[in-house]
Amino acid sequence: MKAVGSSTVYPFTTIVAEQFVNKNPGMKAPVIESTGTGAGMKLFCAGVGAAHPDIEAASRRMKASEYTGCKTNGVTDIIEIQVGLDGIAFAEGKNGPKLQLSPADLYKALAANPAGKPNAYKTWKDVNPALPAIPIQVYGPPSTSGTRDALTELILDKGCAEVTPSVKGLKDSDKDAYAAACNRIREDGAYIDAGENDNLIVQKLQSNPNAIGIFGYSYLEENIDHLNGVPLNGIEPTYETIAQNKYPGSRPLFIYVKKAHLAAIPGLQKFLDAYVAAWNPGGPLTAKGLIASPEGVRTSSAAIVKASTLLDPSQLK
Numbered sequence: 001m002k003a004v005g006s007s008t009v010y011p012f013t014t015i016v017a018e019q020f021v022n023k024n025p026g027m028k029a030p031v032i033e034s035t036g037t038g039a040g041m042k043l044f045c046a047g048v049g050a051a052h053p054d055i056e057a058a059s060r061r062m063k064a065s066e067y068t069g070c071k072t073n074g075v076t077d078i079i080e081i082q083v084g085l086d087g088i089a090f091a092e093g094k095n096g097p098k099l100q101l102s103p104a105d106l107y108k109a110l111a112a113n114p115a116g117k118p119n120a121y122k123t124w125k126d127v128n129p130a131l132p133a134i135p136i137q138v139y140g141p142p143s144t145s146g147t148r149d150a151l152t153e154l155i156l157d158k159g160c161a162e163v164t165p166s167v168k169g170l171k172d173s174d175k176d177a178y179a180a181a182c183n184r185i186r187e188d189g190a191y192i193d194a195g196e197n198d199n200l201i202v203q204k205l206q207s208n209p210n211a212i213g214i215f216g217y218s219y220l221e222e223n224i225d226h227l228n229g230v231p232l233n234g235i236e237p238t239y240e241t242i243a244q245n246k247y248p249g250s251r252p253l254f255i256y257v258k259k260a261h262l263a264a265i266p267g268l269q270k271f272l273d274a275y276v277a278a279w280n281p282g283g284p285l286t287a288k289g290l291i292a293s294p295e296g297v298r299t300s301s302a303a304i305v306k307a308s309t310l311l312d313p314s315q316l317k
Contacts, residue, residue, distance in 0.1 A: 001030040001265055005040030005057035006146045007196045008086055008216035009253050012285045013057050013275075019284065020267070020274045027267045036196045037146030045070035048260050054268055056256040059086065059146030059216065060153070064316040071313075077259035080311040081272070082301050084279050085291035087217040087242040088150050088249035090230035095209045097132050099124065100231045103248060107159025109136045110191055112184040115164050119186045136190040139201045140214035143193075150251045151214060152183045155232075158248065202227065217242060218289025242291045252293070259308055272305045 003013050010032065017030045035043065037058045044056035045066060052075075062080065070078065090106075092099060108114045108127040124131035141147040160182035161168055170178035185191050194201045194213075201213040202223050212230060217237055220229055229237040232248045241247040255275070262268050278285045279301075281292040293301065303309070 001028070001055075001268055001271060002033070002053045003030060003055035003057060003255070004033045004035045004043045004053045005055075005255075006037045006059040006253070007034045007141075007198055008059040008147055008218070009057035009083070009255065010034040011218060011288055012083065012253075012278075012290050013055075013255070015284050015288055016271065016275045016278050019278060020271050023274070024267060024270060027270075030267075030271060034196055036142065036144040037149065038144035041066045042069070044256060044258075045073055045075050047073045048075055048258060050265075052258075054258055054261045054265050055271075058254045058256060060149045060251065061254060062256060062311070062316055064313065067311075067313045067316055075258060078311045079257040079259055079304060079308055081255050081257065081275070081304055082252050082293055082297055083255055083275060083290070084253050084285065084293050085242055086251055086253050087237045087247050087291070088147060088154060088251065089215060089217045089220040089237040090232065090249075091205060091213050091215070091220050091227045092211065092230055093205045093207075093209045094226055094228060096205075096212075096228055097134060097210060098228065099131065099212065100234065101131075102128075102162075102233050103155045103159035104162040105131070105159070106232075107156050107163055107182075110138060110185050111156060111160065111182065112186045113181060114160075116181060119188070119190075121190075134210045137192070137208065137211040138190065138214065139192045139194045139204050139211060140185075141193075141198075142195055145196060147214065147216060150249070154249050154251060156183055156185075216289075217291065221289040239286075239291055243294075250291075253290070256311075259310065262308060276302045276305050 013032050021029050040056045044053050105128050121127050123133045125133040167181045198215040198219045205213045206226050235241050235247050242250045286292050
């Protein structure tokens with residue numbers, strides 16, 4: 001059994017794998033790889049059979065284009081399971097400047113072309129006079145990461161709409177122009193691609209008090225003795241604000257499973273059952289930093305696992 005995908009979902013899938021092995025001592029331990037959501041989708045969609053992953057973990061929903069790629073390679077019967085919630089956390093070291101930011105601040109600081117002009121902002125004070133005059137230095141995920149996709153959709157899109165309201169119409173009429181205006185991240189050194197290694201970002205923040213890091217909330221919670229969460233619109237990233245969808249960076253987490261592999265791969269169904277048993281409030285996954293989905297979502301996801309209900313591709317974007 002093999003799972004690939006999101007570095008954010010990776011620690012949760014690893015815990016489920018450990019519990020699965022403990023309860024099924026005769027079963028071979030699953031192979032869990034942290035590849036990033038986008039790279040994992042390519043591996044998952046490459047084909048059906050033992051040579052290809054059984055599970056793709058994702059920190060954002062599968063894209064319609066990815067489903068098309070799956071279908072082209074014969075991967076047609078896919079099960080989508082929401083396993084919980086997460087927040088894109090912005091954090092700084094304990095001795096950091098105690099920044100308080102907004103999506104508009106982050107858009108101005110990180111976009112390649114804020115308001116249609118090449119990004120010339122050097123310090124946070126340049127972005128917003130209320131912020132300190134320290135250099136913009138942000139460690140974040142690569143373009144293959146689901147966290148990067150969620151950063152775009154949840155933060156940069158909102159900030160872009162606030163700063164340049166006129167671009168809203170481009171989202172449907174000219175996607176390339178919209179992406180250039182709102183989603184492309186600067187490449188002049190202010191944003192540092194830290195790869196699919198969120199622990200490396202944590203280390204960087206501890207040694208660089210003026211830097212900001214971007215990663216899944218679980219990494220902030222795990223390192224809360226060394227890091228401060230950066231509030232967005234005055235709302236701190238906490239279990240409660242994410243679970244209640246008050247924090248602007250809240251997002252669902254998923255795993256995708258090939259139905260064709262359920263009968264062919266020993267233990268795969270039991271592994272999914274172990275995931276269901278672990279994701280409730282107070283369970284082993286929330287102890288690791290997962291935000292439990294609302295009860296109705298958990299019930300629906302459990303039913304999908306039990307019935308092997310297929311994903312409806314018409315719902316994808």
